[in-house]
Amino acid sequence: MTNKITIESLSLQYSDGTESLRGISMGIRQNAVTVLFGPAGGGKSTLLRCLNRLNDLTEVKASSGKILIDGENILDPQIDVIALRRKVGMVFARPVPLPMSIRENIIYGLELAGEKRKSKLDDAVERSLKLSAVWDEVKDRLNDPAIALSGGQQQRLCLARVIALQPEVILMDEPTSGLDPISTGKVEAALLELKKEYTVILVPHSIQQAARTADHAAFFLQGELIEYDDGKKMFTTPKQKKTEDYIMGRFG
Amino acid sequence: MKNNLTFREFLITRLIQAAGYSAIVFVALIFFFLLREGLPTLAEVDGSSLLNIRWYPIEGFFGILPLITGSLIVTLGAALIAVPFGIGTAVYISEIAPRWMREILKPLVELLGGLPSVVLGFLGILVLSPYLRVFLDLPTGLTAFTGSLLLGGIAVPTVVSVAEDALDAVPRAYREGAWALGATQWQTIWRVTLPAARSGVLTAVMLGVGRAIGETMTVMMVTGNAPVLAVKLSSLFSPVRTMTATIAAEMGEVANGSTHYHVLFFIGMVLFIISLIVNIIASSVVFRAKKRAERILS
Numbered sequence: 001m002t003n004k005i006t007i008e009s010l011s012l013q014y015s016d017g018t019e020s021l022r023g024i025s026m027g028i029r030q031n032a033v034t035v036l037f038g039p040a041g042g043g044k045s046t047l048l049r050c051l052n053r054l055n056d057l058t059e060v061k062a063s064s065g066k067i068l069i070d071g072e073n074i075l076d077p078q079i080d081v082i083a084l085r086r087k088v089g090m091v092f093a094r095p096v097p098l099p100m101s102i103r104e105n106i107i108y109g110l111e112l113a114g115e116k117r118k119s120k121l122d123d124a125v126e127r128s129l130k131l132s133a134v135w136d137e138v139k140d141r142l143n144d145p146a147i148a149l150s151g152g153q154q155q156r157l158c159l160a161r162v163i164a165l166q167p168e169v170i171l172m173d174e175p176t177s178g179l180d181p182i183s184t185g186k187v188e189a190a191l192l193e194l195k196k197e198y199t200v201i202l203v204p205h206s207i208q209q210a211a212r213t214a215d216h217a218a219f220f221l222q223g224e225l226i227e228y229d230d231g232k233k234m235f236t237t238p239k240q241k242k243t244e245d246y247i248m249g250r251f252g
Numbered sequence: 253m254k255n256n257l258t259f260r261e262f263l264i265t266r267l268i269q270a271a272g273y274s275a276i277v278f279v280a281l282i283f284f285f286l287l288r289e290g291l292p293t294l295a296e297v298d299g300s301s302l303l304n305i306r307w308y309p310i311e312g313f314f315g316i317l318p319l320i321t322g323s324l325i326v327t328l329g330a331a332l333i334a335v336p337f338g339i340g341t342a343v344y345i346s347e348i349a350p351r352w353m354r355e356i357l358k359p360l361v362e363l364l365g366g367l368p369s370v371v372l373g374f375l376g377i378l379v380l381s382p383y384l385r386v387f388l389d390l391p392t393g394l395t396a397f398t399g400s401l402l403l404g405g406i407a408v409p410t411v412v413s414v415a416e417d418a419l420d421a422v423p424r425a426y427r428e429g430a431w432a433l434g435a436t437q438w439q440t441i442w443r444v445t446l447p448a449a450r451s452g453v454l455t456a457v458m459l460g461v462g463r464a465i466g467e468t469m470t471v472m473m474v475t476g477n478a479p480v481l482a483v484k485l486s487s488l489f490s491p492v493r494t495m496t497a498t499i500a501a502e503m504g505e506v507a508n509g510s511t512h513y514h515v516l517f518f519i520g521m522v523l524f525i526i527s528l529i530v531n532i533i534a535s536s537v538v539f540r541a542k543k544r545a546e547r548i549l550s
Contacts, residue, residue: 109433
C-alpha cells in the first residue's frame with residue numbers, strides 16, 4: 001500500500017483566531033478509510049478543507065507547509081484549483097442538495113467539467129446512485145426536486161454527486177451527523193464499497209463510528225496531531241495518554 | 253394589585269391595537285379622498301378626450317395619454333439601468349468583495365439611498381443635462397433619458413440593498429457544495445446562489461421599479477415637462493412629462509373643485525392603480541415561489 005497523500009509540517013491559522021493547525025505531518029494511504037477524530041475545534045475540518053483548497057474562500061491569516069497528492073504540492077498557488085476539486089471530492093455534514101432535480105444534482109459537476117453526451121451522463125447517474133446505496137429509492141423519480149428527499153437520502157445523493165465526478169479522493173466531514181441509525185448504516189456500508197476504488201478521509205461524528213470504519217486513525221487535539229496509527233490498534237491499545245483518555249470518554 | 257396589572261395589560265394591548273388599525277384607516281381614508289376628488293372627472297370629461305394625446309388644461313384638453321406614456325418610458329429606462337446595475341452590485345458586495353470592501357460598500361449604498369431626490373435633480377440640471385446635450389447633440393438636455401439615468405441612480409440603492417440581503421440569506425453550505433464539485437465562482441453565482449435567492453431578488457426589482465415610478469422631484473426638474481406622446485424610441489431623447497410631475501406642478505395653481513382639479517386627482521388614481529399592479533405582481537410572484545418551496549418541502 002502506498003501513500004496517496006503526504007502532508008508535510010502543515011500549519012494554518014484563521015484570521016479570527018478560531019481553529020488552527022500546528023505542524024501536521026502524516027501520510028494517507030490509498031484505497032483505505034483514514035479517520036480524523038478528536039474533540040471539536042481540533043482542526044479536523046480545517047485539514048479536510050485544505051485538501052481540496054476550500055479554505056481559499058475563508059479568511060486565512062497564515063499558512064505554511066506542503067500537501068502532496070501523487071507527489072504534486074496542491075498548496076502551490078499555480079495549481080488548477082477547479083481540477084483539484086474534481087479529483088478530491090467532498091461530502092458535508094449537512095446535506096446540501098442544489099436547487100435542482102435529483103438527476104441534475106448528479107450531472108451538474110459533470111456538465112461543469114464539459115461532459116455533454118446523454119448516455120455518459122445517464123450511466124454516471126445510475127452508477128453513482130447505486131454505489132451510494134440510494135438508487136432503489138429514487139430511480140423512479142429522478143426528475144423530482146432533490147430537496148423533496150429525506151435527510152438520509154439527500155446525504156447519499158450528495159455522496160453520489162461526488163462519486164459521479166470519478167474523483168480519486170473523497171473527503172467526508174461528519175457525513176452522518178444529521179442521520180438516523182439506518183441511514184448511517186447505509187452510508188457506512190457504502191464506505192466499504194467506496195474504499196475499493198477511492199481513498200477516503202472521514203471525520204466521523206462519534207468515536208463509535210470512528211472505531212467501526214477506520215483502517216487508519218488520527219487523533220487531533222487543539223490543532224495538533226497527537227497520535228496516528230492503524231485503526232484497530234488505536235481503538236484497543238492507544239499509545240498516548242491523551243488519546244486513551246479521549247477514547248475512554250474522560251474528556252471531550 | 254392584580255387588578256391593576258390586568259388593567260395595564262388591557263390598556264397596552266388596546267393601544268397597540270389602535271395603532272395597528274389606524275394604519276389601515278389612514279390608507280382607506282386617503283383612498284376614499286382620492287376617489288371622491290378624482291371620480292367626478294368621469295362625469296365632467298368624456299372618455300375619448302381623456303384618452304386624447306393633447307394635455308392643455310387651460311383650453312380644456314385633458315388627454316392624459318402623454319403623461320402615462322411619459323411616466324412609463326422614464327420608469328422603463330430607469331428599470332433597465334437599475335436592475336442590471338443593482339443586481340450586479342448586490343452580487344459583487346455579497347459574493348465577490350473581500351470583507352473590508354463589503355464593510356465600506358454596504359453603508360455607502362445605504363447612504364446613497366437616503367440622498368434627497370431634489371439634490372439629485374440639482375445635479376441633473378447643472379451637470380448631467382448640459383453634458384448630455386453636448387455629448388448626444390440634442391436641442392435640450394432635459395429629456396426622458398436624463399430622467400431615466402437619475403431615476404435609475406435613485407432606484408439602484410433600493411435594489412442593491414434588498415437583493416444583497418436575499419443573497420446573503422442563502423446558506424454558505426450551498427456555495428461550498430457547488431465549489432466542492434468544481435464549479436467556478438461565477439458558475440456558483442449563476443446556477444446556485446442567484447436561483448436560490450430568486451424570490452428576494454424579484455422583490456428587490458419590484459421595489460426598485462416602485463421607487464422609480466413614484467419619484468416626483470427629480471423627474472420634474474430634469475425631464476423638460478413637455479406633455480408629448482412618448483411611444484417612439486426617439487422619445488427617449490426628447491422632453492416628456494410624467495404623471496407625478498404634472499400633479500406636483502399644477503396642483504398648487506388649480507382652482508379648487510374645477511374640472512382640471514378633478515382630472516389631477518384622476519391622474520393620482522391612475523398612478524395609484526399602476527403601483528398597485530406592480531405590487532400585486534411582485535407579491536404574487538414571491539408568493540408563488542414560496543408556495544412551490546413549501547410544496548416541495550412538505
